[in-house]
Amino acid sequence: MPFKLTILGSSSALPTSERFPSAHVLNAHERLFLIDCGEGTQMQLRRNRIRFGKINHIFISHLHGDHVFGLYGLLSSFSLMGREATLHLYAPENYGDLLHSHLSDFDIHLNFDIDFIPLSGKDPVCILDDTYLSVTSFLLEHRVPAYGFLFREKPHDRNIIKEAIEKYNIPTVRMQAIKKGEDFVAEDGRVIKNEDITIPGPAPHSYAYCSDTRYFARLARFVSDVELLYHEATFDSSLSDLALKTGHSTTSDAARVAKEARVKALVIGHFSSRYKDITSLVEEARTIFPRTFPAIDGRDYDIASIDEW
Amino acid sequence: MPFKLTILGSSSALPTSERFPSAHVLNAHERLFLIDCGEGTQMQLRRNRIRFGKINHIFISHLHGDHVFGLYGLLSSFSLMGREATLHLYAPENYGDLLHSHLSDFDIHLNFDIDFIPLSGKDPVCILDDTYLSVTSFLLEHRVPAYGFLFREKPHDRNIIKEAIEKYNIPTVRMQAIKKGEDFVAEDGRVIKNEDITIPGPAPHSYAYCSDTRYFARLARFVSDVELLYHEATFDSSLSDLALKTGHSTTSDAARVAKEARVKALVIGHFSSRYKDITSLVEEARTIFPRTFPAIDGRDYDIASIDEW
Numbered sequence: 001m002p003f004k005l006t007i008l009g010s011s012s013a014l015p016t017s018e019r020f021p022s023a024h025v026l027n028a029h030e031r032l033f034l035i036d037c038g039e040g041t042q043m044q045l046r047r048n049r050i051r052f053g054k055i056n057h058i059f060i061s062h063l064h065g066d067h068v069f070g071l072y073g074l075l076s077s078f079s080l081m082g083r084e085a086t087l088h089l090y091a092p093e094n095y096g097d098l099l100h101s102h103l104s105d106f107d108i109h110l111n112f113d114i115d116f117i118p119l120s121g122k123d124p125v126c127i128l129d130d131t132y133l134s135v136t137s138f139l140l141e142h143r144v145p146a147y148g149f150l151f152r153e154k155p156h157d158r159n160i161i162k163e164a165i166e167k168y169n170i171p172t173v174r175m176q177a178i179k180k181g182e183d184f185v186a187e188d189g190r191v192i193k194n195e196d197i198t199i200p201g202p203a204p205h206s207y208a209y210c211s212d213t214r215y216f217a218r219l220a221r222f223v224s225d226v227e228l229l230y231h232e233a234t235f236d237s238s239l240s241d242l243a244l245k246t247g248h249s250t251t252s253d254a255a256r257v258a259k260e261a262r263v264k265a266l267v268i269g270h271f272s273s274r275y276k277d278i279t280s281l282v283e284e285a286r287t288i289f290p291r292t293f294p295a296i297d298g299r300d301y302d303i304a305s306i307d308e309w
Numbered sequence: 310m311p312f313k314l315t316i317l318g319s320s321s322a323l324p325t326s327e328r329f330p331s332a333h334v335l336n337a338h339e340r341l342f343l344i345d346c347g348e349g350t351q352m353q354l355r356r357n358r359i360r361f362g363k364i365n366h367i368f369i370s371h372l373h374g375d376h377v378f379g380l381y382g383l384l385s386s387f388s389l390m391g392r393e394a395t396l397h398l399y400a401p402e403n404y405g406d407l408l409h410s411h412l413s414d415f416d417i418h419l420n421f422d423i424d425f426i427p428l429s430g431k432d433p434v435c436i437l438d439d440t441y442l443s444v445t446s447f448l449l450e451h452r453v454p455a456y457g458f459l460f461r462e463k464p465h466d467r468n469i470i471k472e473a474i475e476k477y478n479i480p481t482v483r484m485q486a487i488k489k490g491e492d493f494v495a496e497d498g499r500v501i502k503n504e505d506i507t508i509p510g511p512a513p514h515s516y517a518y519c520s521d522t523r524y525f526a527r528l529a530r531f532v533s534d535v536e537l538l539y540h541e542a543t544f545d546s547s548l549s550d551l552a553l554k555t556g557h558s559t560t561s562d563a564a565r566v567a568k569e570a571r572v573k574a575l576v577i578g579h580f581s582s583r584y585k586d587i588t589s590l591v592e593e594a595r596t597i598f599p600r601t602f603p604a605i606d607g608r609d610y611d612i613a614s615i616d617e618w
Contacts, residue, residue: 014389017355021382039382040349046326065415069382073330073348076374080323098414105407106374107453144416 001029003153003205003303005228008044009036010269010295012234012248013066019297020044021066022270024230025055026151026207029132034058035149035209041070042077048298052081057128059135060091061211062146063098072102079110086113090127090137092145093118119147124222138222140213142247148210150223156201164197205303208263211270214244215253220260228303229263230295232270237284251281255288264306269295310338312462312514312612314537317353318345319578319604321543321557322375328606329353330375331579333539334364335460335516338441343367344458344518350379351386357607361390366437368444369400370520371455372407381411388419395422399436399446401454402427428456433531447531449522451556457519459532465510473506514612517572520579523553524562529569537612538572539604541579546593560590564597573615578604 004027009020021038025045032054034041045052052074060068068091078087089099096116103110117127119137128135136150157179164170168186170178178184179201184192208223211232223229231254235243243250251268258266266289271278278294285292293301293309301309313336318329330347334354341363343350354361361383369377377400387396398408405425412419426436428446437444445459466488473479477495479487487493488510493501517532520541532538540563544552552559558566560577567575575598580587587603594601602610602618610618 014386015352015355015382017352020352039379040352043324043326043329043349046324063415065381065385065417068415069378070348072374073324073378077323102411102414105411106372106377108374 002027003029003207005207005230005267005301005303006048006050007267007269007295007297007299007301008041008048009038010271010297011038011066012232012270012272013064014273015039015066016273019271019273021069022061022211023070024209025050028151028153028205030054031056031132033135033151036061036067036211037069037071037074038066039069042074044297045074052078053083053085055087056085057088058090059137059149059209060089060095061140061148061209062142062144063092063095064144064212067211072106072108075103075110075114076106076108079108079112083112086115088115088117088128090117090119090135090149092147093120094145119145124150136222138219140210140219141216142212142214146212146247148208148213148219148222150206150208150226152206152226153204155204158194158198158201160198164192168192168197170197207303210257212248214247215249215256217260220257223257223263224261225263226261227264227306228267228301229258229261229265230267230269231257233268233281233285234270234272236275236281251285252288255285255292258289258292264291265309266292267295267301268292271295311336312338312516314516314539314576314610314612315357315359316576316578316604316606316608316610317350317357318347319580319606320347320375321541321579321581322373323582324348324375325582328580328582330378331370331520332379333518334359337460337462337514339363340365340441342444342460345370345376345520346378346380346383347375348378351383353606354383361387362392362394364396365394366397367399368446368458368518369398369404370449370457370518371451371453372401372404373453373521376520381415381417384412384419384423385415385417388417388421392421395424397424397426397437399426399428399444399458401456402429403454428454433459445531447528449519449528450525451521451523455521455556457517457522457528457531459515459517459535461515461535462513464513467503467507467510469507473501477501477506479506516612519566521557523556524558524565526569529566532566532572533570534572535570536573536615537576537610538567538570538574539576539578540566542577542590542594543579543581545584545590560594561597564594564601567598567601574600574602574618576602576604576610580604 008023011019023041024035233254234248317332320328331345332350542563543557
């Protein structure tokens with residue numbers, strides 16, 4: 001099953017001709033999770049042939065325009081396209097009232113419901129939990145309340161060893177329970193231990209999104225051991241004072257979080273428009289965390305094959 | 310001096326991979342007038358290498374998202390780029406309060422002033438008048454208050470006939486007045502009539518923007534004899550009932566206005582996303598008004614050479 005990130009926008013507040021504002025799509029088992037929704041997100045979805053109808057969850061990290069100005073157009077388009085399914089919208093708590101007043105200001109009448117899940121508090125909170133996935137939000141450090149998101153697949157079932165099926169004559173009806181970890185009682189009453197007839201399933205995939213934030217030590221704990229970490233890196237290391245002042249991170253800050261959290265790979269983005277070429281930003285991060293990659297609009301990052309990047 | 314339209318967006322409410330929502334830029338004497346500001350306008354400005362700093366007047370026809378959702382991002386970008394010049398913003402009167410509350414909701418602090426000019430009433434009103442240009446707004450017929458805009462160059466100065474300068478020994482200091490229409494008093498006291506020493510200057514250029522609106526007979530009078538008329542044509546002629554119901558026009562409606570107003574050329578746009586190919590829409594309009602052209606994102610329409618289209 002796919003577990004893949006597509007980046008739709010990698011600019012910071014000022015978009016460029018190459019970079020749209022922040023928007024990520026995580027494809028987890030063919031369900032699409034939209035993370036931030038900067039201006040032009042709906043055009044980028046179309047350009048990347050991503051089906052609107054598969055998006056049922058939208059996560060807004062914070063209420064700065066470059067992370068949310070595409071939302072009204074997208075909601076309006078959902079409605080015009082005949083959407084009826086409830087949309088689950090996760091955003092800072094004060095957005096609940098604002099959203100409805102903005103929709104009314106612009107004469108937008110949605111023919112579907114919005115299930116608003118307010119983000120609040122400082123500590124990690126589980127905001128979505130279903131059969132396949134859990135999502136945790138956690139407070140970042142920015143000029144306004146901003147939240148990061150951690151997506152973790154649920155542990156996969158164990159795989160039954162093919163030879164064991166024949167050897168112990170395991171009937172199909174028992175397989176589901178064995179995959180979940182139960183032992184098998186053979187026809188002659190013998191108990192066959194689960195670990196003798198199964199091997200662990202594939203490791204669960206995971207993705208964390210951290211934007212916008214300045215560096216703080218606790219963040220690495222929130223995202224520890226995640227496979228792919230996206231972390232904003234608005235500035236190069238020489239602008240650490242500006243980063244601190246504006247509530248942003250440098251390349252070194254992002255790489256430091258990745259290293260401390262022992263992630264498999266780091267993608268940096270949210271680049272200031274002052275950098276026409278971002279090669280040096282990636283190189284700078286790699287001196288601290290070698291497996292750093294740049295966010296590029298329209299590029300897929302296949303987390304299922306992250307070891308091969 | 311240039312008098313040229315650039316279309317940045319030609320879709321209706323639902324943008325496509327080819328068409329962004331409504332936004333036009335009129336370049337009149339190297340001053341840029343932005344007319345409507347749908348989502349993604351700032352990206353389209355960059356893509357078309359149009360300089361943000363030359364935009365001092367923005368006209369918003371009405372408060373539907375596909376005409377205004379790009380404004381917040383653009384204002385924010387103006388500010389981030391260091392703009393200090395006052396921006397003149399023309400929009401339906403109820404937008405004055407909304408704008409400031411929206412900017413505050415999204416933590417946008419502009420470092421320039423907005424001079425808000427409210428649009429109201431039913432009859433044509435002059436909303437801008439300077440040395441080179443006048444702009445008139447007029448009420449359209451849509452689901453919410455929507456305004457059209459008519460841009461007219463001021464009459465050009467007359468041109469002095471080269472031979473007359475030598476013949477009557479006209480000094481440079483008198484030329485400006487003669488160009489404005491004054492007679493010339495020669496050294497010997499003879500009065501030389503203006504029409505004997507000048508020819509008319511080039512005809513003033515003009516452009517009218519009509520979106521969104523259903524057909525109404527009075528509209529042609531508002532835009533009579535304009536050189537270029539942009540008129541929305543959301544639907545083909547077979548969908549006239551839907552057009553009426555939604556407050557939009559068909560190809561035939563647009564062509565009819567162009568014909569009744571005796572314009573030189575008609576550009577149709579604001580196409581419904583149902584039309585993948587708009588050739589048939591243009592052909593349909595041409596049966597009524599032959600000089601009809603389609604709005605295409607990124608295309609320039611040089612009104613100064615409209616007779617040669």
